[in-house]
Amino acid sequence: MNGIRGAQLVSALKSPNQAAQFTSSQWSALIACARAANLAGLLAERVRSAAIPMPADAARHLDAILQLGRRQTQSVLWEVHGLQRALAPLNIPVVLLKGAAYAVSGHPVSRGRLFGDIDILVPREVLGDVEIRLMVAGWMSAKSTPYDQRYYRTWMHELPPMVNVRRGTVLDVHHTILPLTSRHRPDARHIIEAAQALPGLPAIRVPRPEHLLIHSIVHLLHEGELHNGLRDLFDIDGLLRAGALETDFWPRVIDAAHTLDLTAPVFFGLHLVHQVIGSEIPAPALAALQPASGAQRPSRSLTWLYRQAVRPESEAAESLLATAARLAIYVRAHWLRMPPHLLACHLAHKSMMRLKKNEPAAEGRA
CATH class of the missing domain: 3.30.460.40 (Beta Polymerase; domain 2)
Structure with a gap:
């Protein structure tokens, strides 16, 4: 990928001017990384809005994405x-x-x-x-x-x-x-x-804007599949940027999180988007969303797992750490979605269905 990884993609999306000096091969790698993260459209929008010069091939590719x-x-x-x-x-x-x-x-x-x-x-x-x-x-x-x-x-x-x-x-x-x-x-x-x-x-x-934000956070943290995880974090970042233009946005977010009984996931989701993308979160808002357990800092291990798991698909596929992190988050998501007895029954059923589905293929190969 010519050195273009998820961290570099995040950096280029935050500051498109960084791409002004890219070579053709670097542009190709950047676009490929963005596509793997389902962020090619956002990349196209941001570099075009910033009037960043680019090779003709890259320009045609990004313009086609915008048209799509x-x-x-x-x-x-x-x-x-x-x-x-x-x-x-x-x-x-x-x-x-x-x-x-x-x-x-x-x-x-x-x-x-x-x-x-x-x-x-x-x-x-x-x-x-x-x-x-x-x-x-x-x-x-x-x-x-x-x-x-x-x-x-x-x-x-x-x-x-x-x-x-x-x-x-x-x-x-x-x-x-x-x-x-x-x-x-x-x-x-x-x-x-x-x-x-x-x-x-x-x-x-x-x-409402606060409900759009909360749903985006909850969807990310309760979803077992994270192939769009980085895209979802940029969604949250965009919702925060738009919301910050409203003077009463943060009080509404805090009130809605309490009303919906979702302060814990919102607290961690805001911490995560700050860690990965650098989104600005007011300290008083985080304090007001602090879980009832009294934990002032979100779990470091869970934060690390998400940082590994939200890498673009092409990068995650090459990393044992990302693969392990995605598996851990998949299990965690199901643990949050179902009580233990129901989860055990559901996973057992799914395993049996996969085995049955593979039986004809195995017989054919034999």
């Missing part, structure tokens, strides 16, 4: 209008989450951000009605086995993923932001009721 981002935003807007038509008759708030919320609201975090699924949050009591309306509109469940259906509907915070039969778009329908079996159980009604309306889309809402 614009097309993706148009696609998301199309889908959101479809959700408006499908769900408006229910007269409920439909709250966009994560990438879709950033894109449709024009949030600064959306600039250069590429994403796949569309996530929405709806009141749990109308989940059945929402699913029926979506099925009529052409969305079908992507999970067909009885176990997967029971797993999502009984224990998780969302329906099984739904796929549009005509366009192949994936939709995740949430009724809260963490699994029902999780050690943290935030009441999503606070997010839904505070969500802000969008012009021209009466049914569609986006979360």
